Amino acid sequence: MTKMIFVNLPVADVAKSTAFYEALGFEKNEKFSSPQGSGMIWSEAIHVMLLDHAFYATFTDKKIxxxxxxxxxxxxxxxxxxxxxxxxxxxxxxxxxxxxxxxxxxxxxxxxxxxxxxxxxxxxxxxxxxxxxxxxxxxxxxxxx
The missing domain is CATH 3.10.180.10 (2,3-Dihydroxybiphenyl 1,2-Dioxygenase, domain 1)
Known part of the structure; x- marks a missing residue:
């Protein structure tokens, strides 16, 4: 399997952030997207996960x-x-x-x-x-x- 990096970012508005990253040339990966987050592909190895604050908080106890x-x-x-x-x-x-x-x-x-x-x-x-x-x-x- 190819080594990959997933950068997870907390965002206030998933749809707005998705549109921003699409405007930069990122491609939305529907398989890794839901109303709580969008999986965005920069390259084969680099993906950005745009996660609403509530969903992001399920991965950490730290303050966002x-x-x-x-x-x-x-x-x-x-x-x-x-x-x-x-x-x-x-x-x-x-x-x-x-x-x-x-x-x-x-x-x-x-x-x-x-x-x-x-x-x-x-x-x-x-x-x-x-x-x-x-x-x-x-x-x-x-x-x-």
């Missing part, structure tokens, strides 16, 4: 944070091009998301962050394949410039 005011996790999506980073930021803004950190071009790395309607932050990045191949020292040198 308000991601608009408290950071609990930063997720990062990688892309094959700068244009793809630009496109998802545009889609996020167009679907009602915000951009807490604008896209920056650091030469070897390009990206920023967008926020969904519930305040969950998604970092975005494209990395120069040559810099990736050269390893962490190349990143440190490029970041220092």
């Amino acid at each position: 944070i308000d991601a608009r005011t408290t950071s609990g996790v930063l997720n990062c999506l990688s892309f094959d091009s700068k244009a793809a980073v630009d496109a998802i930021h545009e889609a996020a803004r167009g679907a009602g998301g915000s951009e807490p950190r604008a896209i920056e071009d650091q030469g070897f790395m390009y990206g920023g962050a967008f926020e969904d309607p519930d305040g969950h932050i998604w970092e975005t990045m494209w990395m120069d394949p040559v810099a990736v191949e050269q390893g962490p020292e190349a990143f440190m040198e490029a970041a220092a410039e």
Whole structure:
């Protein structure tokens, strides 16, 4: 079986959040969806579960944070091009998301962050394949410039 990651996010409005993620290019998986949550596919290995607060609470005894005011996790999506980073930021803004950190071009790395309607932050990045191949020292040198 392929190794996969399921990112579970508490959301206030499942339908609104589902529409937001669909606008970004996620695909709704009907087999993993119900009125209490939507299973959203980013790739074969990455899935996002949008769970209403009551259903999310069945998985933990901890208080559910308000991601608009408290950071609990930063997720990062990688892309094959700068244009793809630009496109998802545009889609996020167009679907009602915000951009807490604008896209920056650091030469070897390009990206920023967008926020969904519930305040969950998604970092975005494209990395120069040559810099990736050269390893962490190349990143440190490029970041220092």
